[in-house]
Amino acid sequence: MSATEVFSALSTVIDPELRLPITELNMVEFSDRKVTVKLTVAGCPAANRIEADVRAALSQFDLDIQMSVMTAAEREELKTKLRNGRAARVNPFDRESLTRIFLIGSGKGGVGKSSVTANLAVALAQLGHRVGLIDADIFGFSIPGQLGLTAKPTRVDDMILPPVFENGEHAVKVISIGMFVDTNQPIAWRGPMLHRAVEQFLIDVHWGDLDFLLVDLPPGTGDVAISIGQQLPTAKSIVVTTPQSAAADVAVRSGSVGLQTGQKVFGVIENMAWLEQPNGERLELFGAGGGAAVAKSLSELTGEPVAVVAQIPLSMALREGSDLGKPVVLANPHDAAAKAILDLAKKMSSEPIGLVGKRLRVSL
Structure with missing residues (x-):
């Protein structure tokens, strides 16, 4: 067999963390019927999967397959390739970023x-988008559990590769402080440490090219919300509330913090809006009108119309999926809550990318 045939077969093997073919990442060497696959680091958590995929892809050939590790120089070359012309340790989500960013x-x-x-x-x-998710709720992190992620981030020198939630061809890159600490270990940090953690999530993590970046903010109006708002100038805010007036009153403050750091408000989500009865009636356990009240208040604050972009009903399937690490939009897509969330995702997908003042990366 020729080198072209071998590399063609291996082009179907995707690195689970980098989401690129291993042949494009210069992880493959071939000579004298011997294939060497070079992992980014020793102890790579994806090693077994990559080896299994390589052996399956080359099963038609009689080859000696060996696993190895990149040298320091090869890793440096890989990092340069991944940065795609950007300098090391810079915020990839600056004002020129084409990623649509939402602070929730x-x-x-x-x-x-x-x-x-x-x-x-x-x-x-x-929906086919490249998605990143930052769990910025440092003290109350829960995103890894919500998605059933137990993998730890891989460090390639000063670059962090985020674990990936996968569903077939679709994937979400995820980072959370919960991936760096033992289960249930409390985080007792003050302002500078919180700011540093947020900065690392943006600068040290290799996100690649994303269509969307979602940030799960901590509740309230503390240091993290301010720090991340300052570093994501093109982001838009989404405020989550319940119909209850007590929740609605404080939800306005969350949206107003984003206004102070330059974010526009995309809209309001009213969660737990009602409980649908077997006869089709809606039981409003937490009252009604909270989402509309928040939207009205934010409209007055911003001077622009702010809408309730989703009303999500109470859902046993949503709660169970969150506890089991199986998102309801996958596990039970016909559930009313899943449908409401998917409809919101479609609204966000139709939101245009602001190109004013941005350099378009066009190759001639």
Whole structure:
């Protein structure tokens, strides 16, 4: 067999973390019927999967297959390739970024913000988008559990490769402080440490080219919300509330923090809007009108119309999926909550990319 045949077969093997063919990542060497696959680092968590995929792809050939590790120089070459012309340790989501960024916040905890965010990220990926998800709720991280992710990030020198939630061809790259600490270990950090963690999530993590970046903010109006708002100038805010007036009152504060750091408000999500009865009637357990009240207040603050972009009903399937790490939009797509989240993902997909003042990366 020729080298062309071998490399053609291996072009179907995708690195699970980098989401690119191993042949494009210069991970393959071939000579004298011997194929050497070079992993990025020793102890790579994807090693077994890559080896199995390589052996399956080359099963038609009689070859000696060996696994190895890149040298420092080869890793440096790989990082340069991945950065695609960008300098090391810079914010890839500056004002010239074409990624659509949404900061998802709430005035208080317990409104289902993280469950909605995790499912929304998966729904966007289902629509064919390249999606990243940052769990910026440092003290109350829950996104890894929501998605059933147990993998740890891989470090390639100063670059962090985020774990990936996969569903067939669709994937969501995810980073959370929960991936760096032991289960249930409390985080007791103050302002500078929080700012540094947020900065690392943006600068040190290799996100690649994303269509969407979702950020699950901590509830309230603390240091993290301000830090991340300052570093993501093109982001838009989504405020999650419940119909309850007590939740609605504090939710307005979450949206107003984004206004202080330059973010526009995309809209309001009213979660737990009602409980649908067997006869089709809607039981409003938490009252009604909270989402509309938040939207009205934010409209007055911004001077622009702010809409309720989704009303998500109470759902046993949504709760169970969150507990089991199986997003309801995949596990039970016909559930009313799943449908509402998918409809919202479609609205976000139709949101135009602002190109004013941005350099388009066009090759002639």
